[in-house]
Amino acid sequence: MKILFIQPSPYGSDSLPIKKKRLYFVGLALPLLAALTPKDWQVEICLETIEDIPYDTDAHIIALSGMGHSIVRSINLAKEFRGLGKTVIMGGYMASLMPKEAKKYCDAVVIGDAELAWPRLLEDYQHDSLQPYYEEQLKELDPPLPRYELLLGKKIGDFLPVQAGRGCPKSCSFCSVHCLYRNRYYQRPVAAVMRDIHYVQNLGFRKFLLLDDNILAHPSYLLQLCEQIKPLNMTWYSQCSIEIVHRPDLLKAAAESGCRALSFGLESISQESLAAIDKDWADSSQYPALIRTIQDAGIDVSTEMVVGADGDTKESIARTADFIKKNKIVVPRFYILTPIPGTDFYTQMLTQGRICNHDLYSYNGTEAVHIPRHMSPEELTQAYWQLYEEVFSLGSILQRTILRKDFWKRPWDFFLYLVVNLYYRHHIKKKITPNIF
Ligand code: B12
Structure with a gap:
């Protein structure tokens, strides 16, 4: 069979x-x-x-x-x-x-x-x-070793994914993870995660992507994981809540264990927008200071942001480009806030009669399918692409990657970001959202 x-x-x-x-x-x-x-x-x-x-x-x-x-x-x-x-x-x-x-x-x-x-x-x-x-809910997350070898020989990147946790304790209204897991969050034992990392290393990979939507949920867990990753001399990337800044010991441990970049779901520079998507536990006025602390710890900051929440205006979206440049975000990504069917945000938009496009193909994060509060859907889509164009102009790319004070500390990493940015720029010119591959 x-x-x-x-x-x-x-x-x-x-x-x-x-x-x-x-x-x-x-x-x-x-x-x-x-x-x-x-x-x-x-x-x-x-x-x-x-x-x-x-x-x-x-x-x-x-x-x-x-x-x-x-x-x-x-x-x-x-x-x-x-x-x-x-x-x-x-x-x-x-x-x-x-x-x-x-x-x-x-x-x-x-x-x-x-x-x-x-x-x-x-x-x-x-x-x-x-x-x-x-449909069978898990009591614990205890998966077998993924059959990574089935990926060998395929034209993939130079890193493999390893999962630490699944689900998320947070409740952001637009997020599919919250919708599916409803605050359930599973974390694998450190030894099990290390089993997979060792396997990935033995396959010849020196990098991995640590999958976990809330690796900070238990700080002692992350600390332990970092301590065990460190001797492997590998490079790893992950995503994380900006709250990591409040634990300098964790930042240090992550950097020393080979964490080169973390991606943060900042979502918006507008506090009103953060409140509108149930993410006002984050304080956008603090973002610049928090980002600097992470960068000073030797970890590069990549960001995920959404545009089109109720606090967003054409001006606030345009200002987001300055925010990205000033804070020297190495790999910034944006999506149009999308009411994915099933999420709380979808129900909210549906009951308010604000869904203007029901064709699922358009639910791709690059087309407005809801009616934003302060602009038309067309204006939102236009502002979104203008933001991408601005952030990925050659000047902005150079400033964020190689024309920076800390360039000489890790020139190869910043060159890599330059290449990634140019690759993204190439896609943006063709109106393809970067990061879907
Ligand atoms: C790695 C990742 C990517 C990578 C790799 C994608 C790829 N080609 O596989 C990249 C960065 C390229 C990517 C891109 C995108 N991603 Co993505 N991605 C993830 C991430 C971080 C981890 C996925 C993963 O490997 N998880 C680990 C595995 C084990 O879990 P899993 O995928 O859920 O699979 C389990 C079950 O779902 C189930 N299962 C999954 N598939 C199948 C199939 C069958 C037949 C069966 C039986 C079971 C089953 O079995 C698994 C074991 O239990 C998740 C976040 C997350 N929390 O999962 C987002 C996530 C899956 N991505 C998401 C989105 C929206 C996208 C994009 C559409 C972004 C965009 N707007 O452009 C693109 C689309 C990519 C594409 N080509 O289709 C959303 C999905 C939302 C949704 N409603 O579908 C997530 C949840 C992020 C989020 N918080 O919103 N993504």
């Missing part, structure tokens, strides 16, 4: 799945699902961004993952494979947030975590008793 796991590629503006020479970021879902599959099954992974879909596969089951707007591609692939007589299963964030819609196109949907549900689904399949939905 055989399963083909597919990570679909979102459609580009030419209505074709976006193709790349290299997929720098790979998610963990497919190698983990492969590891959760009993040994008597054969498994194959297809990353559509860099590989062609093998329509002539002899697989019995086609398992489709996908996040955000790539769900549109998943649905189309589901239809095609069902037409070819295959059993199609969908899972991952988007299918989990809209399971009834996903089920229309496939044989079964796995909602949320697959650790318990996936083996049960396969057993049901073998007994010819497949159920339409599978």
Whole structure:
């Protein structure tokens, strides 16, 4: 018996799945699902961004993952494979947030975590008793070693993902993680995370991406993890809450253990906007000082921000470009605030009659699909792209990467950011949001 796991590629503006020479970021879902599959099954992974879909596969089951707007591609692939007589299963964030819609196109949907549900689904399949939905909450996060080796030989980046935690204790209204996990947050034992990091290192990788939506939830955990990572002499990247600044010991431990850059979901420089998305535990007036402290600790700051919340005006969006430049953010990313179906923000916009576009393809973070408070959806989309153009102008790129006082401390890192920025600029010129690969 055989399963083909597919990570679909979102459609580009030419209505074709976006193709790349290299997929720098790979998610963990497919190698983990492969590891959760009993040994008597054969498994194959297809990353559509860099590989062609093998329509002539002899697989019995086609398992489709996908996040955000790539769900549109998943649905189309589901239809095609069902037409070819295959059993199609969908899972991952988007299918989990809209399971009834996903089920229309496939044989079964796995909602949320697959650790318990996936083996049960396969057993049901073998007994010819497949159920339409599978949903089993975890008591603890104890996944097997992901089958990373299935990614070797594919054109991916020079790092692999390793998961420390899943879910999130925070309640930001727009976030899919909050919507799916409702404040549940699982953290793996440090020894289990180290097992995966060692494995990744033994495969020849010197870098890894630590996946955890709230690595700071238990500071002693992070401290312990850093202490064990340090002797490996590896480089790692992760995302984190800006609150890390209040623990200088953690910042120091992270930097000394090889953490080169952290990505912070700052969301907005407008406090009113932060309040509107239930994130006013953050204080935007403190952002510059907090960022400086992190940079001074030797960790580079990358940011994720959204535009279009209720406090945002055209002016505040334009000012965001100055904020990014002044604070020398090495890799800044922006999205238009999007009411992802299932989230609290979606319900809020729906009840206020503020959703102006129901086509899921447009829920890609680059098109306004809700009516913002202080501008029209078209103006928001325009302000969003202007912000990207401004932040990724050559002058801004140079200032944020190589024309900085601390350049000589780590010139190679800053050169790397320069290359990443130029790569992003290339995409922005083609109106493709960077960071979707
Ligand atoms: C790494 C990552 C990326 C990487 C790699 C993506 C890739 N190609 O796989 C990059 C940076 C490229 C990326 C891009 C995007 N991402 Co992303 N990403 C993540 C991140 C940080 C980790 C994902 C991961 O590997 N998790 C670990 C695995 C083990 O967990 P998992 O994916 O949830 O999988 C489990 C279950 O969901 C389930 N499962 C998953 N797939 C399937 C499939 C089947 C068949 C089954 C049975 C089960 C199943 O099984 C797994 C084990 O339990 C998450 C945040 C998070 N908390 O997960 C965001 C996240 C998944 N991304 C998100 C988004 C929105 C995007 C973008 C659309 C951003 C944008 N607007 O442009 C793009 C789209 C990319 C694309 N090509 O489609 C959202 C998803 C929201 C949603 N409603 O779908 C998240 C949750 C971030 C957030 N907080 O909003 N992303």
